Amino acid sequence: MLSNRQIQILHAIVDNYIRNAEPIGSRTISKREDIGYSSATIRNEMADLEELGFLEQPHTSAGRIPSQKGYRFYVDHILQPKQLTKEEISRIKLLFAEKYYAFEQITQQTAAILSGLTNYTSIVLGHEVKENLLKHIQMIPLNSTTAVAIIVTNTGKVENKTIQVPEGVPISEIERLVNFLNSKLVGMPLLEVKHRIYQEISNELQKVFDNYQRLIEMLEQAFHSHPEELVFLKGTTNIMMQPEFRDVDKVKDILEFLDTNEQLLKHFSSPTLGVQVKIGAENKEDAINNCSIISATYHVDGNPLGTIGIIGPTRMEYGKVISIVDYISKDLTRLLGKIYKNEP
Amino acid sequence: MLSNRQIQILHAIVDNYIRNAEPIGSRTISKREDIGYSSATIRNEMADLEELGFLEQPHTSAGRIPSQKGYRFYVDHILQPKQLTKEEISRIKLLFAEKYYAFEQITQQTAAILSGLTNYTSIVLGHEVKENLLKHIQMIPLNSTTAVAIIVTNTGKVENKTIQVPEGVPISEIERLVNFLNSKLVGMPLLEVKHRIYQEISNELQKVFDNYQRLIEMLEQAFHSHPEELVFLKGTTNIMMQPEFRDVDKVKDILEFLDTNEQLLKHFSSPTLGVQVKIGAENKEDAINNCSIISATYHVDGNPLGTIGIIGPTRMEYGKVISIVDYISKDLTRLLGKIYKNEP
């Protein structure tokens, strides 16, 4: 276990490095008012801390910087969450006080304020539609061969697809089909809908509709789920302001990681309670080995709907960012809860 | 006017610089098989070309590089469009052969193939909804206080918004309102709809519906148009592979420009016939002074719907990129025309 003095020194080093991005020497620390030891003493402690794996030395004659383990200890045991300022809170309140929104707008605004308040890159993952329930199906013919299929879920998510209408199917028949589907499928998890169409109601469909085969093809199109654009990023260029990312190749790797939605989604696949902090190589992907990600899941009615997060250098202002992510994820949960009360 | 030999030399310099990103000296050119002059002769011509403004010299003892004027002349008078390879054509064909799509998917796929084929950054601007006609309005209640308003246009574009339903308005009343609106507003340009609600049908609304005031508030929400997410980018990180953009600050400026949708939209505000090439400072914005943009507008029924484009360094493979942008914009126009035939 670390002694109090060691913790004090580690604290000072992490704080200092987060602020200045430069290795810290023993003299710098001994000069701090809250530390009453000579540089030689500090040096001894620093050597011990390095041996224990909490500090690193870029080269022999440089000061120390926190290692990943050091950051981890800092986050777990030293850090006290930083209170948001009045101004920050009022900016968030202002945003979430807006009355009506398209869904994408909420996520976009959330991403914007996250990166705005932190000066890092924000990530907002939209809703996991999978567990949503079907609320309504609609098909609107555009012309004799094309229609728009619209699927609405109980959380207000709207999906739409342009589909081909089989030759010789009159509009009235489509209306009848839509009514039929609504009566049979509403309230069902979206994931099961397709399955249900084939298994349970195909018989009935066949009885009631002449052009069964063609209609089923059309439905296939309508419910064909494509991997969704769920990811919103904001402030990607903030990364480049960090002194550790003045190198184009590093930045490129990170941006490529962020641009690949699949990777991002995989990274945030499991919802978590509270705020999660992943430091450096705790993120499996090589590209973001020098980054930390702070994230939290937001909910409606206890169901995780998506994730918000911040990505920045391991030298991140953990205290501030954790507070902001926590606050906003809770406010977002509150807002969504207000909008989509779980009524039948 | 430039002599044939001058054109030949300019051609060689531009080609060479596009390929290697390094200044070209007189000796390099005189060694080329298609040029039968000594380096001294080339030197004289190069000096003349520089005086005329077609070439530049990074410093005294370096070779020459094309100036903006040089690129312009190259694009306007020297360049012969490069035939797409069979493989390129088949990749495009494959993409556009897909039968059904959500609209966003078409734009996204287009962006993907543009950047995939060119190795530059692609920009696809979605549809200008303004001139679209209203095809259908729908409101789907989620619970007693919230509903989703869906607006479909004749081009298959679907907009949706979550709106607040005023207290005490029964579902049946909303249905009646939607039917009323559809009977009155369908076929009208989206831009005029709001105006029309207030001016022409407000009287009638007032007569037929009790909760006129509340309903009009709800409609205000539904038709409140927010600046739309119309921009799709792909391959933004390709910029960083260019040797002239190994500098984080330059990259940052460009990415910030691309991230600001308003700027992009402004830049592409006026539709053009055919492929447009903007070289270097011909782009007004400072951030992209060292970039060229190659763009083309795509249409449905003669109406410009959006723009596709490529942004890269001024040292761009103009021949190839122009051909690709041209080809894809035409194919996209063809595809959209097929999907959204202008039928009532």
Added chain:
DNA sequence: TTTTAGCACTCGATAGATAGGAGTGCTAAC
């Protein structure tokens, strides 16, 4: 008149060499 060979000159890029200084580790004294 046009082209080319020859040559002095320019200037950025590269590689050592050197000095400076921040910081360390160790020892011995407090």
Added chain:
DNA sequence: GTTAGCACTCCTATCTATCGAGTGCTAAAA
């Protein structure tokens, strides 16, 4: 246990010298 002192390390910055690609000019050749 703490600290002063000191030799040592090694990064950084600066300067210098060299190299060479490329130029412009002149004069000779075609």
